[in-house]
Amino acid sequence: MSMKATIRQVNAVTVVDLSGRITLGEGCTQLRELIRDLLSKGHNKLLLNLADVTYIDSSGIGELVSGFTAVSNQGGQLKLLNLTKKVHDLLQITKLLTVFDVSDDEAKAVASFDKVASA
Amino acid sequence: MCADASVVEVVYESDLKNVEAAEEVVQRVLASLNFDEEEQHKVGMAVHESMINAIWHGNRSDPAKRVWLRFFIYDDRLEIKIRDQGAGFDVSSVPHPLEPDNLLKISGRGIFLIRSFMDDFQVKNLPGEGTEVTLVKRRIPATEINQGGFHREHEGHNTPG
Numbered sequence: 001m002s003m004k005a006t007i008r009q010v011n012a013v014t015v016v017d018l019s020g021r022i023t024l025g026e027g028c029t030q031l032r033e034l035i036r037d038l039l040s041k042g043h044n045k046l047l048l049n050l051a052d053v054t055y056i057d058s059s060g061i062g063e064l065v066s067g068f069t070a071v072s073n074q075g076g077q078l079k080l081l082n083l084t085k086k087v088h089d090l091l092q093i094t095k096l097l098t099v100f101d102v103s104d105d106e107a108k109a110v111a112s113f114d115k116v117a118s119a
Numbered sequence: 120m121c122a123d124a125s126v127v128e129v130v131y132e133s134d135l136k137n138v139e140a141a142e143e144v145v146q147r148v149l150a151s152l153n154f155d156e157e158e159q160h161k162v163g164m165a166v167h168e169s170m171i172n173a174i175w176h177g178n179r180s181d182p183a184k185r186v187w188l189r190f191f192i193y194d195d196r197l198e199i200k201i202r203d204q205g206a207g208f209d210v211s212s213v214p215h216p217l218e219p220d221n222l223l224k225i226s227g228r229g230i231f232l233i234r235s236f237m238d239d240f241q242v243k244n245l246p247g248e249g250t251e252v253t254l255v256k257r258r259i260p261a262t263e264i265n266q267g268g269f270h271r272e273h274e275g276h277n278t279p280g
Contacts, residue, residue, distance in 0.1 A: 024171050025135050057167055058228040066225045086160060093235050094228055095217050 003027040013113045014043040019052035022060030035067040044076025045113045051082035081109050124191040131186045133178040138170045141188055148190050161236035165254050168229040169201045177205025202251040207244035
């Protein structure tokens, strides 16, 4: 099963519900194009909901990092929501939990963007 | 070296879709050896990364080239060998992904994850033939596990339909 994405707007934050596999090939390409498309439309407060991501490999992790960098370079923020244990463990051993802002509470995560926006 | 091992061998064409096929074989083998779910995931991911290295980086998705996935099942360990027909690579030249300068790099985490998930990882360059990586996972000897065990089982070429 390849990756699927559903996009919601919550206040100023674009929430992307991802599901399936983010792996080298189709999944990574889809995620890259999705983030590029959102940025081109001015959406630079992105919250990626990974609750239904069943599998992510080193290329998928690289794609999350690439998205993080692309959004940051445009003055925005990319944060992660609802990591599964497997994804959490992967980000921990790759030290990327020190890079990404991670939350299990969507409302709080959305509010954290708002605080930055109003600062 | 392999006199006391049971062997499972699968041969794949160099197509990324075969990475998932290999994952399914890994899960079947590991489940039969009573590895728990977490260990199945770790070994499965190490094989996933190794298969991608073999198909994508080694064979460069050349349909004329093959990847061999072999499981050597010993009482005390599982050895998984993955061989491609590529030009080989120097594993010592792969930058460490946890170094601060590398933390935000897009690629370069595959070998690190394999090392993290397995008990041992070796790379052997076979001049003119390709590269073979060996992944080792220790297991608790349990003679009853092998009662229905594996004998040499060629699953043959996985060719597109």
